[in-house]
Amino acid sequence: MLHHTTSSACRYSLPLLLLVLGLPAAAHAYVDPGAGSMFLQLLLGGSAGLLVVFRIFRERIYRFFGRRKDSQEK
């Protein structure tokens, strides 16, 4: 009985992933749980939210390559 109410294609990748992966073992870190909730808001925020996710990952990629560039120049 699949009851998904939205038809947006980007919604299915996450559910399918989680259906398959299930959950990780117990966490061990101490940090505010708020980070996960905020990130989830992006994932649930439709196309507007996913755009932000994309931007965040793009930033991380730039930073990663940025470091490599620095070490090469030295």
Place this chain on the structure above:
Amino acid sequence: MTEPAGVSGSFRDPGGFVFERDGRVFRVITRHSLDDWNAFAASELRRELERDRLLIGTRPAEPASAPKVLESGAQVVEHDRVPFVSYPYEWSFAMLKDAARLTLDLLERALAQGFILKDATSYNVQFLASRPTFIDVLSFARYREGEPWAGYNQFCKMFLYPLMLQAYKRVPFQSWLRSELEGIDPLSFSRLLSLRDRLRPGVLAHVQAHAWLQQRLAADPTSVRGEIRQAGLPRQAIVKNVRGLRRLVERLQSAEEKTVWAEYEHSCSYSEEARKQKEEFVREAVAAQQPQLVWDLGANIGRFSRIAAERADYVVAMDGDPASIDLLYRQARKEDGETILPLVMNLANLSPDQGWQGRERRSLAARGRPDLILALALLHHVRISANIPVESFLEWLADIGSALVIEFVTKEDARVRQLLLNKDDTYDDYERARFEACLARRFRLQRSQPLDGGTRFLYFARPLGAGDPD
């Protein structure tokens, strides 16, 4: 003027705190929240919400009414009083659901007008009889573009998971919420859900994903919050999520639990004559007492709460069965909804003082003494099912100090015989003459009446020493 008593449940918010004085409720707004408050106070949004009675009424008050510790620049406001405070762990499914709807509706309206709700705890809502009202005015803040909604996590823990627990697993949420004042955490809740449950509406997104991301990002050294802030979370994303939650909450239903209690009303063994006699007796007692506050203990689905509500100012209808209270609430909500407050309450284990120093959430007794208590078709359950001695129960009632309408059902009665079926009858004190003697030691009898059928007896009594000539 009496010294103000700080309402100890209200200390965590740096933006302000609530205190009581002379039976009135005030709130100090410190400089942290002043800008947001002034913007909200002047807004059309606030006018609309107060007009529609979705938000508690608030008026400016003189700083002189505040405690001396007032810092410069702080403001004081006065709130309308909530007649009888209640907590989410005392609400039925439909009540929690209505409180959730209210929260999301206010959030959506706020977002449309440049505001946002900073948090989404179920303690922001109180019930005025059978209508939920938002009471935490400082939750409203000006919306800053790009900021995520900080209340999403809280909404899940305090509203969504408890509702899902009932709707999907048919397990009542009240006990869990009473223990965990912050709500049900995503990881624990996800562990209760089966593979099949993952396919139910909202589970993958709001439970599984939530628990998973919480774990995943707890170990992450970078500040995701900072990154999101830098990238900016668009308002439309929040609105979309809120609307999704709203649709989800709407769909959550408690299975029409045909528990023994909700069925009780239909299968009751009263004759028509006895029923009428009982109703008349209660009506007359209420008329004689003219109570401001009535407690109907073991209210079931509220037949006598409604009778009391004809003349009383306020009736708190309590029962240990969530399904009965749910039915009572849904009915009261459809009627005028202005007099009866239904609560899930186990008499043998009443709501205690809770929270930090046991002062954040108050026990039942601390919330207001009733003028009249109805204890109808109750004593046999208290004595035989809960094993509480008759003397002890009457002592508790006498300590409350209110008038009393109490029913005694003899062991010959079919329903009492049913209770005794699988037990040894060691209940020697459960006997009418002994009961009447016990009652007379603590109360002054005003009226008594045997009901048609010969197994049920009603008593209307006032506490000894209450206006008695000595």
